[in-house]
Amino acid sequence: MTTSEALEQLAELQRTMHAYNHASGVIYYDAVTGAPEGGAQGRGETLELLSGVSFSLFANPQVGELLSYLKAHGEEIPPQKRREAEILSREYDNISRIPKAEYAAFNRLINDAGAVWHKAKRENDFASFAPLLEQIVGTLIRFAGYYDKDCDPYDFCLDEYEKGLSKATLDRFFSALREKLVPLLRKVKAAPQIDDSFLHKTYPIAKQREFSDFIMELMGIDRNDCSIGETEHPFTTNFNKHDVRITTKYVENQVASSLYSVVHEGGHALYELHTGDELAGTCLATGTSMSIHESQSRLFENLIGRSEAFTDRLFERLVSLFPEQLAGVTARDFYRAVNRCEPSLIRTEADELTYSLHIMVRYDIEKQLFSGEIGVADLPRVWNEKMEEYLGITAPNDTAGVLQDSHWSGGSFGYFPSYAIGSAYAAQIMAAMKRELDVDGLVREGNLSPITGWLTERIYRYGKAKDPEELLLIATGEPFNPDYYTDYLTEKFTALYGLK
């Protein structure tokens, strides 16, 4: 094999893997944005077959040889190609140890589990979902063992979403947050509460859709390359940088819900829409990790989206769309209302301050589930205990409790911590940006392009070409420092609630 033959094979491999991922991705997107329920079984069969084929194409010795060859000849090939091979090697080492039939069966399992979970949530029936969840956890533990029979299976899961992340790091991170945020939350709860009742009047969905269009425009998201779908649990997906999909959910008496889901998913979308053109068609043409991705969505959702400069701009348009609902409400009232802090049941609707506590509930459960300290049957009970411990509230049923999130049904264990880490990255990135740009001033002008320009230059364009650690250093000039996050929250909520 010559180097140029190897590079041609590398490109062909990525084109092929991309096509299968693209197909499965569209089938998934369709499944949750409008497909009839009856299609679940047939869809599962198709996804199983396709994932089996793409698994065989990737996890085969020829690919192993190609990747070894490229590693051995690293100095003869361009840096980007070397990086592509490196990323693929990581994945190859993970995946090639899993027997093909087990991999395909797992994909089918999570497809089935998605349908069962949907129904279980609707009918508050954890018991019907439990056997599938047990199979999912069992499979993930078994898969971790295929990688390294001595590894800690939960550390393995964490590392999959954020290279190098482990329980040791997270235990330290979360205990730091707990130390700063719990006393802060205690003070907030003792202060007079903010009135947000006007956000829960009736806001017709057709007008909310118009408002989403306004937000997309304000954020500078090109609708030619990014659509908005509607689904139960909003998410963003991307097939290439010219085909990104955000989703939202409209609730008539919760105008802030879809508003902030659009800003959040819009943040994810901006990242994917601005990866470097030179990365197109390669495994590098996407965000580098879950946490960095979440840092981008939360930077828009919270650091920008819940700043007074941004809420003032939103409010102007909101009043013109909903004059009756907002009669007598000021821009200041609106800013305070969307920042109201109150322990609540549903993670996706949690405020900025209590959000991390929701993550800690899930983190503790996942850790214990993977260590065998608790079993799936214990989940509803442990869920309630942890909610009581961290947030001081208990869900009235599993629908609003342990069944609320789709992640576990999709096999995503170790994913939740990335939301909290992402929020902390976001605060550090925003502090760096503010050293160079008048962020609030730009937002007040409705001129977000210098902001997305800065993010493109420092983060977006790199795609997966840099690991999170290096990227954060490039963007902010220093290693990860969670103080930015706790300082930001302390300052913001102290002012908002007039604390001492």
Add this chain to the structure above:
Amino acid sequence: MTTSEALEQLAELQRTMHAYNHASGVIYYDAVTGAPEGGAQGRGETLELLSGVSFSLFANPQVGELLSYLKAHGEEIPPQKRREAEILSREYDNISRIPKAEYAAFNRLINDAGAVWHKAKRENDFASFAPLLEQIVGTLIRFAGYYDKDCDPYDFCLDEYEKGLSKATLDRFFSALREKLVPLLRKVKAAPQIDDSFLHKTYPIAKQREFSDFIMELMGIDRNDCSIGETEHPFTTNFNKHDVRITTKYVENQVASSLYSVVHEGGHALYELHTGDELAGTCLATGTSMSIHESQSRLFENLIGRSEAFTDRLFERLVSLFPEQLAGVTARDFYRAVNRCEPSLIRTEADELTYSLHIMVRYDIEKQLFSGEIGVADLPRVWNEKMEEYLGITAPNDTAGVLQDSHWSGGSFGYFPSYAIGSAYAAQIMAAMKRELDVDGLVREGNLSPITGWLTERIYRYGKAKDPEELLLIATGEPFNPDYYTDYLTEKFTALYGLK
């Protein structure tokens, strides 16, 4: 190879082909129901790669050997398996002669052409679409030559959609229609025109969507297995009998447009929702031909949907949704309005009587294009000449003329005639049904299940297990006879317009 090994391979082959078709089908469905426009190129690359893979899997000598083996051992295998092998053999004989790269490139070409056509139609720019159309026609002619270098390429295209159909048959069929329908239309045009202005008032789309739900329920379509999407050019697609998608388009001042597109597409859906369970997962689990499929959609759209029994039932609900728009309108007015006959520019909005004339315009053009009598550049001119000749009107621009339909951009030449043949089948099938069922009485009661039951028994359940000719014989007890169609139209429009 033993017979049972061959049967296992036959099943595996069909499962695999189905998965690739399913994936491509969802990607296509997504493309026209909400995907951002920027995704066209990446989607084209993915579809090209997937179609290349599925082509290689199917058009390879091993499949040829398997199908030959099954043919040779036909008496040892169950009739259904024999039929599966027969259908696959027809496709194999067609497809295995096309070089893989050309097949994949054609799939990419039609994906690109779809995007170009959309833009060309929007901007009334036939010239931008012409080069792609030329490539499509050239490719189809070349492909026909691969099958049989002496065959007539247009006859080859016709046969692909309806086994055995040829120009000779169609020339006879259309001249019979011309002979009966042209004089009938002349009389209609001379009679006082029906007032349908109330159908063009403002009908808010949210309420039209509610009306679609009512129609689906009235037709007995299980929403668990069939969704309604929205698109520019309504169509139906199916991934299996529990995952069928109809689409419609809502226009505020054309309430009858989405109404009848839902009834039409619903007819397609009912067919796919009721193929026999024993056919599931095989190539037989779908409608047998384009014309039979159109017979089912048009039977619902026109024979049932535009009958007075059905329009009376619709009207009752329509009045409750749109009391202002329909103030002073009677059920009889509504029946007459949705049956109003008037030559118009857009095929999909043509009335029942002039519809076949639109098909004749396209048939004449396709025939001449494939024989080389005219070139792509002549299309706008020839289109206008034919419209003038058959319908007595001329399109003011290509958007409303030669660019109106998506079919050619998708490579579907030889498809249009199936609409006309399908209408004729529908009339013959309805005549047979009325010999056994009180169709109007059942419709008046809103009890359509004996009707779909009859169709399931005589048509739906067979899927592709029978060819169109045999199926029509089973359903109606006689071979194809277009007199039912011309008699039905003559009787209906004579009464409606009070003709002599």
